[in-house]
Amino acid sequence: MNAILKDRNSQIVRAGADTKTIACNKPSLAGAVSQRACVFCGSRVVLYPIADALHLIHGPIGCAAYTWDIRGAMSSGPEIHRMSFSTDLHEKDVVFGGEKKLEAALLELIDKYQPKAAFVYSTCIVGVIGDDIESICKKVQALKQIPVIPVHAPGFQGTKKDGYRAACEALEVLVGTGNRPAQEFSINILGDFNLAGELWILIDYYKRMGIHINATITGDGRVEDVANAHKAQLNVVQCSGSMMYLAKQMKEKYGIPFMKVSYFGIEDMSDALYEVATFFKSDDMLTKAKEIVRFEFARLMPELVKYKQALQGKKAAIYVGGSFKAISLIKALRLIGVQTVVVGSQTGTADEYEIIKQLCDEGTIIVDDSNPAELSAFVKETKADIFIGGVKERPIAYKIGLGFCDHNHERKEALAGYEGMLNFAKEIYATAMSPVWKFTK
Amino acid sequence: MLLRHTTDKIIDREALTVNPAKTCQPVGAMYAVLGIHGCLPHSHGSQGCCSYHRSALTRHYKEPVMAATSSFTEGSSVFGGQANLVQAIDTMFAVYNPDVVAVHSTCLSETIGDDLTQIIAKAKEEGHVPAGKYVFHANTPSYVGSHVTGYANMVTAMVKSFSMKSATKKNQVNIISGWVEPSDMREIKRIASEMMAKIVLFPDTSDVLDAPMTGKHEFYPKGGVTVPELISTGDSKFTIGLGPLCTLDACIKLENQCKVKFESLELPIGIQATDAFITALSRAAGVQVPDSLTEDRGRLIDVIADMQKYLYGKRVALFGDPDTLVPLTEFLIALDMKPVYIVTGTPDKTFDARMSSILSAKVPEAKFKAGERADIFLLHQWIKQQGVDLLIGNTYGKYVARDENIPFVRLGFPILDRVGHSYFPMVGYAGAMNLVTKILDVIMDKIDREVPEEKVELVM
Numbered sequence: 001m002n003a004i005l006k007d008r009n010s011q012i013v014r015a016g017a018d019t020k021t022i023a024c025n026k027p028s029l030a031g032a033v034s035q036r037a038c039v040f041c042g043s044r045v046v047l048y049p050i051a052d053a054l055h056l057i058h059g060p061i062g063c064a065a066y067t068w069d070i071r072g073a074m075s076s077g078p079e080i081h082r083m084s085f086s087t088d089l090h091e092k093d094v095v096f097g098g099e100k101k102l103e104a105a106l107l108e109l110i111d112k113y114q115p116k117a118a119f120v121y122s123t124c125i126v127g128v129i130g131d132d133i134e135s136i137c138k139k140v141q142a143l144k145q146i147p148v149i150p151v152h153a154p155g156f157q158g159t160k161k162d163g164y165r166a167a168c169e170a171l172e173v174l175v176g177t178g179n180r181p182a183q184e185f186s187i188n189i190l191g192d193f194n195l196a197g198e199l200w201i202l203i204d205y206y207k208r209m210g211i212h213i214n215a216t217i218t219g220d221g222r223v224e225d226v227a228n229a230h231k232a233q234l235n236v237v238q239c240s241g242s243m244m245y246l247a248k249q250m251k252e253k254y255g256i257p258f259m260k261v262s263y264f265g266i267e268d269m270s271d272a273l274y275e276v277a278t279f280f281k282s283d284d285m286l287t288k289a290k291e292i293v294r295f296e297f298a299r300l301m302p303e304l305v306k307y308k309q310a311l312q313g314k315k316a317a318i319y320v321g322g323s324f325k326a327i328s329l330i331k332a333l334r335l336i337g338v339q340t341v342v343v344g345s346q347t348g349t350a351d352e353y354e355i356i357k358q359l360c361d362e363g364t365i366i367v368d369d370s371n372p373a374e375l376s377a378f379v380k381e382t383k384a385d386i387f388i389g390g391v392k393e394r395p396i397a398y399k400i401g402l403g404f405c406d407h408n409h410e411r412k413e414a415l416a417g418y419e420g421m422l423n424f425a426k427e428i429y430a431t432a433m434s435p436v437w438k439f440t441k
Numbered sequence: 442m443l444l445r446h447t448t449d450k451i452i453d454r455e456a457l458t459v460n461p462a463k464t465c466q467p468v469g470a471m472y473a474v475l476g477i478h479g480c481l482p483h484s485h486g487s488q489g490c491c492s493y494h495r496s497a498l499t500r501h502y503k504e505p506v507m508a509a510t511s512s513f514t515e516g517s518s519v520f521g522g523q524a525n526l527v528q529a530i531d532t533m534f535a536v537y538n539p540d541v542v543a544v545h546s547t548c549l550s551e552t553i554g555d556d557l558t559q560i561i562a563k564a565k566e567e568g569h570v571p572a573g574k575y576v577f578h579a580n581t582p583s584y585v586g587s588h589v590t591g592y593a594n595m596v597t598a599m600v601k602s603f604s605m606k607s608a609t610k611k612n613q614v615n616i617i618s619g620w621v622e623p624s625d626m627r628e629i630k631r632i633a634s635e636m637m638a639k640i641v642l643f644p645d646t647s648d649v650l651d652a653p654m655t656g657k658h659e660f661y662p663k664g665g666v667t668v669p670e671l672i673s674t675g676d677s678k679f680t681i682g683l684g685p686l687c688t689l690d691a692c693i694k695l696e697n698q699c700k701v702k703f704e705s706l707e708l709p710i711g712i713q714a715t716d717a718f719i720t721a722l723s724r725a726a727g728v729q730v731p732d733s734l735t736e737d738r739g740r741l742i743d744v745i746a747d748m749q750k751y752l753y754g755k756r757v758a759l760f761g762d763p764d765t766l767v768p769l770t771e772f773l774i775a776l777d778m779k780p781v782y783i784v785t786g787t788p789d790k791t792f793d794a795r796m797s798s799i800l801s802a803k804v805p806e807a808k809f810k811a812g813e814r815a816d817i818f819l820l821h822q823w824i825k826q827q828g829v830d831l832l833i834g835n836t837y838g839k840y841v842a843r844d845e846n847i848p849f850v851r852l853g854f855p856i857l858d859r860v861g862h863s864y865f866p867m868v869g870y871a872g873a874m875n876l877v878t879k880i881l882d883v884i885m886d887k888i889d890r891e892v893p894e895e896k897v898e899l900v901m
Contacts, residue, residue, distance in 0.1 A: 027512060027514055028488060028510075028512045029512070029528075029532055030510070030511050030512045030525040030526070030528045030529040030532060031483070031509050031510075031511075031528060031529030031530065031531065031532025031533045031536075032509060032510075032512075032532060032536070033507050033508065033509050033537070034488060034491075034492075034510060034512065035492070036488050036492060037488060037489045037492040037493070038487045038488050038489025038490070038492070039487075039489070040489055041489045041492065041493070059548070060465050060548050060583035060584040061458065061461050061463060061464060061465050061583070061587070061786070062464050062465025062466075062467070062468070062490070062493065062548075062583050063465075063493075064458070064461065065461050065463070065464035065465065066464065066493035066494075066496070066497055067493075068460070068461075068837070070496075079445075080446075083444075083446075083459065083460060084459070084460050084461060085457065085458070085459055086457075086458045086461060087457070087458075088457075088458040088461070088813065089548075089584045090584050090585065090813075091582070091584055091585050093584065094548075094552055094582075094584050104457070105457040108452075108454055108457050109457060112446065112452070113446055123548075124486070124487055124490075124513075124518075124547070124548060124549040124552075125548040125549060125552050125583075125584065127518070128518060128549065128552045128553060129552065155486075155487035155488070155489040155490070155513075155549070156486075156487040156513040156514060156515060156517065156518045156549055157514075157515055158514075158515075159488070160489075372505065372507060372658070372660075373536065373537065373660065376658050391496050391499055391500060392492075392495055392496060392499055392505075392506075394499075394503075395499055395502075395503055395504050395505045396505045396658050398654070399504075399505060399652075399654060399655075399656075399657070399658045399659075400656060400657060400658045401654075401656040440654055440655070440656045
């Protein structure tokens with residue numbers, strides 16, 4: 001089996017050696033065992049954490065079944081988002097259209113669950129049979145007096161990234177509809193989904209700086225907050241892949257500036273606090289931010305040093321959803337003595353791949369839209385000890401005797417912020433040093 | 442209370458499925474073909490489907506699951522997916538070198554009307570399929586039936602595409618397995634081997650989805666029925682189908698195609714269903730039931746007798762796939778338990794009759810429902826009306842179990858939060874023993890946890 005397809009060469013570069021720019025944002029080759037998902041998947045993961053909204057999936061049962069509570073996006077209150085609702089389209093619906101069924105389902109659900117808004121996801125088949133979701137949503141909205149928002153997400157219409165955009169477009173409908181006065185120093189946190197309660201850690205830091213959180217989109221999200229998102233003075237955007245579009249739109253429409261941040265690793269986390277303080281031109285805030293960083297750093301470093309000593313010289317391979325996250329991961333790994341030897345993502349951008357190329361040591365393999373055969377070959381070639389990825393990578397990593405850390409939906413410990421860095425170090429240490437690997441040799 | 446919105450008042454739902462007790466066809470097709478050695482499943486549709494199915498199977502088995510996709514785009518959905526599939530066939534043989542490519546359709550490719558028979562025939566004609574390699578397919582539209590239907594369609598496609606009748610009969614019995622775990626398929630083979638019956642079991646996911654750790658990722662693990670074995674099923678002297686919904690069509694197809702007679706049985710879950718299977722196999726293969734199996738049975742009955750007082754009269758709610766639920770219900774009755782609520786999201790015309798025949802005399806108050814709106818939400822509402830002592834179902838049951846504080850045994854697909862289902866069977870006497878043990882464990886753990894201090898018993 002030759003691991004690298006000829007057609008894939010343009011999507012693989014090596015730091016230092018290669019001068020070529022990586023090709024990305026390409027559709028996957030038909031027949032490849034791709035790790036990528038679809039438009040629907042992208043829109044669903046982004047909107048799903050809005051906990052007091054109804055998420056109704058219009059399509060055959062699978063799309064709802066596979067996205068039922070698979071992401072630990074925590075809510076501090078309502079949990080309607082963790083239920084799975086589907087119109088469960090059958091053959092007759094495919095022939096005669098599913099509009100009636102959709103309308104009936106929406107009405108029943110809204111009566112029963114009293115959500116603050118409803119998102120209606122269209123799937124592949126709806127894109128083909130041509131149900132007029134838009135007009136059903138309008139009709140139900142008028143009847144029930146809550147926002148009923150279509151999410152245009154037929155799977156075949158692009159990659160997961162296009163799904164992020166579909167989600168942002170749905171959110172845009174909601175943003176600006178509220179009329180709640182905002183406090184001074186108000187920010188929106190965009191692109192954190194509160195996996196393992198990460199958002200709450202971040203909110204705590206910002207509050208300690210005297211910043212008011214206007215809306216969190218979409219982690220621990222609420223319809224009312226999203227509706228009032230336009231009242232904030234600043235959008236702080238993480239996971240730029242999913243939320244950048246909304247931030248740009250809000251800048252254009254409401255003049256709200258945005259900044260891109262990352263909360264992974266000490267360096268990036270601290271920058272995220274400093275930059276917000278700098279934005280508000282507040283010395284007091286900056287002083288408080290410095291205090292937080294000093295305090296957290298002092299608490300964290302002695303612990304991290306222990307892990308760093310043990311992990312020194314270990315090598316890691318990273319394969320995650322977006323390339324922006326990979327950048328933070330490379331830095332965070334470096335902080336604990338781990339060198340990154342392979343970096344890839346499902347839907348990275350050329351700019352970010354370029355940053356990665358500059359950031360990494362010579363010879364590091366950088367890859368877009370990879371597959372298991374390639375990844376296995378890269379890992380072998382670079383003698384990596386640890387793999388950082390998602391659900392489909394985990395068992396392969398284990399099978400070839402590598403440590404593994406889930407930096408995706410299935411993370412069980414918060415990895416953001418300072419305490420997240422410590423959790424990350426612990427997790428990397430535990431998996432890299434696990435005695436189980438002794439028995440595989 | 443995650444399911445705090447669920448009330449005991451049953452509202453007629455017209456159009457809505459809440460918390461489904463099923464998923465869609467293609468994942469069943471993908472699971473089935475992983476039971477063929479050297480086979481690469483191929484999903485003819487958007488990328489997301491393939492990704493979801495692989496993730497679902499990976500989460501359930503904690504094993505790598507390889508499958509390719511036609512990666513439909515806007516263009517393919519307008520002009521048809523033929524070009525994608527032909528390119529995919531080239532790519533798969535060039536890069537992954539499988540013995541067999543098993544194509545299944547999706548709701549998208551079905552709706553746009555791709556003719557898989559024609560596309561694959563054309564690909565063969567034009568030399569895209571290397572000599573000695575196979576491409577076959579099943580139609581698995583997601584809007585018909587459920588994951589079980591997809592499994593059944595793929596198993597029938599195996600017969601259609603491979604089974605061949607030659608001049609010489611073979612002294613072997615076909616066993617077509619319904620949707621069970623690799624551990625169950627291993628147990629079926631063990632039983633046959635104890636009986637010294639020569640069988641061809643298909644599909645067979647043992648040694649595929651329970652592969653040992655070797656430090657190496659085998660793209661095609663050693664297990665699975667081989668193509669020559671599949672071909673030879675046309676020369677077998679008899680076929681036993683286990684689980685009618687999953688295998689009856691395949692049995693009929695094999696009889697029509699190669700004149701191999703068959704007997705369709707329930708999955709061998711519990712005492713009676715296992716007795717029936719072993720009797721059928723001994724008859725078909727012309728072999729005696731060995732003492733070792735009789736002793737297995739004896740040990741099972743012994744345990745049940747010993748622990749009967751903890752089982753007697755316990756009310757059970759269960760959900761899952763029809764082929765599993767029917768013999769499981771029968772087994773629960775044999776344990777003197779009361780299976781009172783049973784739902785399956787899988788449409789099954791025979792379900793009511795199969796369930797009635799088991800339940801009407803013994804548990805006349807039982808409620809059961811298959812197909813539309815037979816979801817976990819409904820099951821939960823029934824439980825709210827009158828509680829149960831045990832819940833059996835896939836991982837999604839845990840919300841109900843937690844909210845209502847019901848002892849919970851995980852069984853079915855998917856199980857996303859525990860291990861063991863790949864390794865410990867539920868079929869055969871050994872499997873029944875495993876089930877009884879699990880049931881007793883959760884029931885008795887609850888007693889130990891909750892009885893007042895003065896009532897805590899050391900000896901139970």
